[in-house]
Amino acid sequence: MSMACQKCQQQLPLPAQSKLFRCHCGNLIPLGNSDRSLPVQEHGRFSSKMRRFRDKIRINSSRTNSLSHSPSTSPRLSLIFTKPPPSGKRALLCGVSYKNEKSRLRGTLHDVNGMRTLLVQKFSFSEESILILAEEAAYKSPTRRNILEAFKWLMTDLKSGDSLVFYFSGHGLRQPDFIEDELDGFDETICPLDFRTEGMILDNAINDILVKPLTPGVTLHAIIDSCHSGTTLDLPWVYNRDRKSWDDNRPPSRTNKGTSGGRAFGFSACRDNQLAADTSAFSPEKMMMGAMTYTFIKALSENANITYQELLDYMHNEIEKVNKARCPLLKVFQRKIDQEPVLSSSEKFDTNTKFKL
Template identity: 30%
Template sequence: MLHRTALCVGINQYQNFPSASLHGCVNDARDMAALLKDLLGFEDSDIIQLTDQAATKANIMRELRRMVEGALAGRYNHLVFTFAGHGTQVPDLNLDEFDRADEAFCPHDLAKSGPQWDRDHLIVDDELHDLFVQLPPSVILEILLDTSHSGAGLRAADLLMDRKPRYLPPPSLEAFRDIEYRRARPAHIKLLEKGLSHHILWTACKDSQTAADAFMQGDWHGAFTWHFCREAMASGNHLTRAKVLAKIRSDLSAAHFTQTPQLDCEAVTRHAVMKAIEVPASVAPLPSDMPS
């Protein structure tokens, strides 16, 4: 029997940076919560939604710790974490990214400390990895990130089509120079390495691209989340994750989005989208039909 819990985060408003506001992230959190209920049978009590003012670093990390501690205590065997909002980069401080930067996620209370982001109000990928690596192999963790950590792929067309990038650059010229010649490893490498290879990670774009906050069919959404929810519901949870990914990529390309969503997982790719299964400690290699 599945015992599950989910955290859906969506941040449109940034307390200290009103000019950085987005439009579709709260809708994304609501859409993902609805998908979990309609497609997988989650109950309202299984899902925590943190949006805007509630989505501080302290609140997000508290809920993630609750999920992991519950899994370690045997209360949960299926965890889902979705995040929609700005991403950024910071200099690597613990030298696990030699001559690289760290990817980071911007909570509502994002703040500066001198020329850099204040790490007490920023969620660095190291923190997520160190938390999630505690999970036993029998627990499935599915992460969906509708954010980006680089502005390199931003194109003029994206700014002309009711779209906004979900990316914040470093907060000062000095901070930018600290990472200018560095390159952050993609989120899937950090979050799924060293004991996390049996979990599942969806990201809205390649590490060199920008995820779009977009006006579609009368309202704002994350382009990736909107198409993910649509294709997942259309599949009836019968298509594999890899096939759903292929459909989302096709949808985005047809709508002239420049982002290419990514899916990283191993044996569970064979199973229906968002379906949790027990996975042994040693899992099979990637299936041959996995899109690149």
């Protein structure tokens, strides 16, 4: 097995039983048991500009490792989140625009505002029960540290009957997995605002912090609008829409990726090997939004008694409608929205069950 040096790009053999390797160019490469500092395979919420700085991305392995397997190592909650979260319903909404990056996204703030309105008007969430991280003066910044601390806010003092929501709109990446924790050989990630300097947040960490602590009677719905997001929560079961059945997503290592008795549901923008669109194609006002977020909100706004199956089908069908409606003369210039929303779960269930938060 080999890997590429991030500095000189030369292919290097992976030495056995070594945690640090020095390339001939002088670059030190950490080779720990997980989350190695390797080149990223592909890039997040679709933007051709993301490819231009692929080799500039540096994964901070030490910071990533500290949260890959144990939620107890998450940073101490800072003063900005010391107000106790309300019991019952609460939500964490993260929108990352990367304003100062070439890979800037223009729809994430609209995404967050749309999700907030949906939760308040359709699902009776109070304003006080919603914590928003975004690059606006009214909110705290969606840095890596703030997102991890907000995770802790969301998961504090869980009680039976609690309904939790985690929403993320931003870039998603993937990196090679070397601990046999992934069926496809890649770890999926979300990218905080400062991911180039502070590192990404891996699916292992998200599962450890948001999924495993869920106790009986507690439910989490995670909505992830980013590229490579199909299994961002590392949930054991992924719904196969074609066969109307559940695919086993448990890792080859047989590591437990389930809850502590609660339930976790994941709605993702696309499969792990796909890109997600930031587009105005769905909005009559030509407002930029994530394709998945727009169709998710629209489905729930129009259908009070929609089921999980109907919600997934609705998103698929709306994306297909937009693709079919593209002008034949402009298809060569218009990128097809090639993404398939994914439903995953901590346990198999009847998808004809009514969706509720």
